Amino acid sequence: MPVTDEAIEKIKAMIVSGELGPGSKLPREADLAERLGLSRNSLREAVKALSLIRVLDVRQGDGTYVTSLEPDLLLDALTFVADLQQDDTVLQFLEVRRILEPAAAAMAARAMPDEEIAALGEVLDRLDDAPSLDALIENDLEFHRRLAAGSGNAVLASLIEGLSGPTARARLWRGRAEDGAVERTQQQHRAIYEAIAARRPELAQAWATVHVGEVEQWLRGTLGVDGSARA
Numbered sequence: 001m002p003v004t005d006e007a008i009e010k011i012k013a014m015i016v017s018g019e020l021g022p023g024s025k026l027p028r029e030a031d032l033a034e035r036l037g038l039s040r041n042s043l044r045e046a047v048k049a050l051s052l053i054r055v056l057d058v059r060q061g062d063g064t065y066v067t068s069l070e071p072d073l074l075l076d077a078l079t080f081v082a083d084l085q086q087d088d089t090v091l092q093f094l095e096v097r098r099i100l101e102p103a104a105a106a107m108a109a110r111a112m113p114d115e116e117i118a119a120l121g122e123v124l125d126r127l128d129d130a131p132s133l134d135a136l137i138e139n140d141l142e143f144h145r146r147l148a149a150g151s152g153n154a155v156l157a158s159l160i161e162g163l164s165g166p167t168a169r170a171r172l173w174r175g176r177a178e179d180g181a182v183e184r185t186q187q188q189h190r191a192i193y194e195a196i197a198a199r200r201p202e203l204a205q206a207w208a209t210v211h212v213g214e215v216e217q218w219l220r221g222t223l224g225v226d227g228s229a230r231a
Contacts, residue, residue, distance in 0.1 A: 003039065007046030010036045015055070015066060026056070026064045075158040090170050091223065093163050094216040098209060100160055101144070105192055105208035106201035108150035117197050120146050124189055133175045136182055141168060143189055147208075150196070167215070174218050184214065 014020045026032060026047075033043045047064055050056040054073045057065045067073055112120075123143050127135065141164055148160040174181050188211040195204035 003042040004045040004049065007036070007038050007042045008049060010038070011046055011050060011056075015069075020066050022066055022069045024066045026066070028063075071155045071158040072161070075155075075162050090167060091216065091219055093167055094170065094212065094219065097160065097163050097167055098212045098216060100156060100163075101148070101212050102205040102208040104148045104151040104153075104156055104160060105196065106205040107152060107156075108147055109196045109199055109201040109204040111152040112150035112196060116146070116150055117193075120150065121193055121197065124186075124193060127186065131182075133172065133182065136175065136185065137168060137172050140171060140185065140189070143193075147192070147196075170219050171215055173222075174215055177222075178218060181218075185211075188214075 011020075011026075020026065027035070029040055029043060032038075033040045036043070038046075047056055047058065051058050051064075054067055054076055055069070057067050059065065108117075120143065123139060123146060127139055131139070144164065145157075145161060148157040151157060171185070175185070188207060191207045192204055192211060195201075195207055
């Protein structure tokens, strides 16, 4: 195992064991390196790598701390990776969304507080009768973010948020290329919201499946059946 990877594993073990908890300050570099049997250079590289994925927070002049380790923070790197994906791999992200988002919609129908459901409806009400495509996409992102948060599961919400980048581009592309796509999107959002407001999890799940599945089906047809062709 490369020395930097070994250093990362040793710091990770300290966190997993509870020796270092969220918000804990790491020992001085020299002391920690000696204790873990590492060179200071390899420890420094490990700290740099762990700070990039938001496990550690390096504060100049103060020290290095374990972050809050909250899911939205740790899964933030997923957003960065997802945004780099190309058209032919976006299908895989849509497939994952088709699994996760209907589950989130069903959970929201069971657990989302009434005031949050009302706020979800207000998001839809903000759009006028003929919204621009940019306004629709922005509204779409907020709707799906609130829906996922309404599931009450922070990990699930963070995963869905992390998948939003490349799939939003696909939705934008579809909105420009396919007649009626914008109107159907609005109708499906409204149907999902109404199912959640009525506390009907199976119906919310079904509409969310249709909603994500339509984009996936359109993109498959545009790229080729197996999704391997480039647009």
